[in-house]
Amino acid sequence: MVFIRYMTARLVLPALFCVLLTSGPAYSEGPLDEGMGLLNNKCADCHDLKGPAAATLEDFLSRKGPDLFYAGVKYRKEWLSQWLVSPKRIRPAGFRYSENIKRVSGEDDMVDLGALKPHMALSREMAKLAAATLMSFKANEELVKKNALTDAPADAFMGELNFDKFSGCLACHEIEPEYGGVSGPEVYTISERLQPDFIYSYLKSPQSFDPKTFMPDKELSENFLQILTKFMLTLEEDEEDDEGEGE
């Protein structure tokens, strides 16, 4: 009996103490808490993790990266965790094009490549944790129409015609590398990056998600919303172009 007490005091209790220490109270509430710590540490300086969206132009312009407080209804988890490991620029003129362009006498304005800042990269483990945590951010869920797309197949010809001519999306968005406007995000990688229901809902009313965004509300009809969303989802990136990194 004395031996058992001795063993308990000298071996079992310290061992138990060590286990408690290594499991740690910081991780006791689950991996999302750990993920929040990571996001607060690495991402919060440039991204809004809590919302709401900017209500004034000054607030809008003070944000250095996309709002992430509704990341869970916007992004695809697999893409997030891969992109965070090797970030590649999505907007050719950066997150705020107006801060990254320069005048060229007699010519069109140009992207000031020197002004573009790269996005930090995370380790595979950190990226996985960040992506899992971001996917739990479900603000604006009520703005996203569930199963928004009909069963009618995408029409590539009508889709491109609509994107380019009828709705004028090409003015600001690249439909393939180096073809299209540069102030908005490229759309040829949209199927990898974003959830279809979000694309549809954002096209329908960008200002519902971000009142000050420089993506205008094109007042698209239901037919155009279906055509455009499905068309963009059929686009794929040309593997030749994989240079550059950042937002």
Added chain:
Amino acid sequence: MTLINRSVAGALLFSAAFIFLTSLSAYGVDAKLIYRTYCTQCHGLDGSGKGVNTESMSVQPRDHTDPKGMSAISDAQLRKAIAKGGLSVSKSVLMPPWGATFNDEELDALVSYLRELCKCSE
């Protein structure tokens, strides 16, 4: 004489304050910043229509610094083109409607700013 001078000075001061306050209510918004944020992507940093997006555009954006072209457009037409898009004034679809983005005050301020850019009136 002194009384007259004082009255004139008072009236001038009152007028200046009135003009300042009314211009604030109409243009309290920073039209130049709005233009830079939303319009320069197509119309260019200097408003000449040479924006960073224009290379792939089938119809080139309007030169806002062209006094002749701009003076041919009324303030009402400019406002309509901004709020409801190019198609609403029989122009290109590439000019999108910004009615969901700008409020009435911002639209008025933008029209006034366009008149500054073109150094012209309707």
